[in-house]
Amino acid sequence: MRLIISGGGTGGHIYPAVTIAREVARLSGNCEILFVGTKHGLESDIVPKEGFAFATIEVRGLERRLSWQNIRTLCNTAGSVWNSIKIIKRFKPDVVIGTGGYVCGPVLLAASLLKVPTMIQEQNVIPGITNKILARFVDKIAVGYKEAEQYFTRYKPDQLIFTGNPIRPEVMSAGRDEGQRALGLDPNKLTLLVVGGSRGARSINNAMFEVYKHFSGSPHIQILHVTGQNEYNSIVSNIKQAGIDISSGGNIIIEPYLYNMPLALAAADLGIFRAGAVGLAELTARGIPSILIPYPYAAENHQEFNARALERHGAATVIADKELTGSKLIATIESLVENPAILSTMAEKSRESGRPQAAEVIARLALCLIKLQSNNKR
Incomplete structure (x- = not known):
């Protein structure tokens, strides 16, 4: 089979997208995969490194206001749809899947026009503008949150499926003991994992100074803080200038980036995270309770909605970015770690919210679309 x-x-x-592609390949046994993106997006770097064939189209996202640039973008979109049609005719896919971002628009629209089976996967509670538009044309809509269904009410019931968000298989296969050994963590201490994303989160990193002071040397809690590459040097420098000696405490580890994040998740007892869909999917798949500080400038404020959904399920507690201080973060951490019953209940609710098999469910939906198309042609 062939997948775009x-x-x-x-x-x-x-x-x-990478996770779904690998799962389709695993289930089908024989799959040729083509990833379509742009030359300027992160996909141009990530996808080839993941070993996938990569084709590009020229397309830009719409601004969230009326502008002449939007008019030019819409005119250029016609050209990108035509280029997508050419790619699809040349590759001859059996199914086309989009996981969001403006590049998906022309590709999925072209596939729909050519009567190729199509599916979009929406990761957030609040759907992105591209997926809202594409939902009118595609055969299946896979949503990462049950709450997202309310934004697709105009579509057929069998078109919309709650699948959860796909996660890397390593997230579930990593072992707790293995993670503790690899990261130099004490198995007798509660592990607090702090991650603001690959680029870091300055508000979280700044609040952590007081957290370092408060918990340094604690016999019960250890902290693994991933600052982000851009923030690491300034964090370490500021720690020295403030006279905070974390090395003597022996319970605080600060890293710019972790290539073995699945091992860190396996070892974690409590997470402090932003509220991006991928990070939350990994937290809940592992059943990790969390303190979430949504990124306030995310499109449509979708991180706030993601975080509140988990909070309503009892899996997380949310601190608004504008309300985040070191003292508030310390108080929230202590309110949880000093009440093991609450933390245990949150962990259970987190696990209930997780969908570790989401990638397989989405891949099987794709294979069913191919089978249905084949049967209709007979």
């Missing part, structure tokens, strides 16, 4: 998959702009669109 498209998603770009951010890792939140690209990594789910």
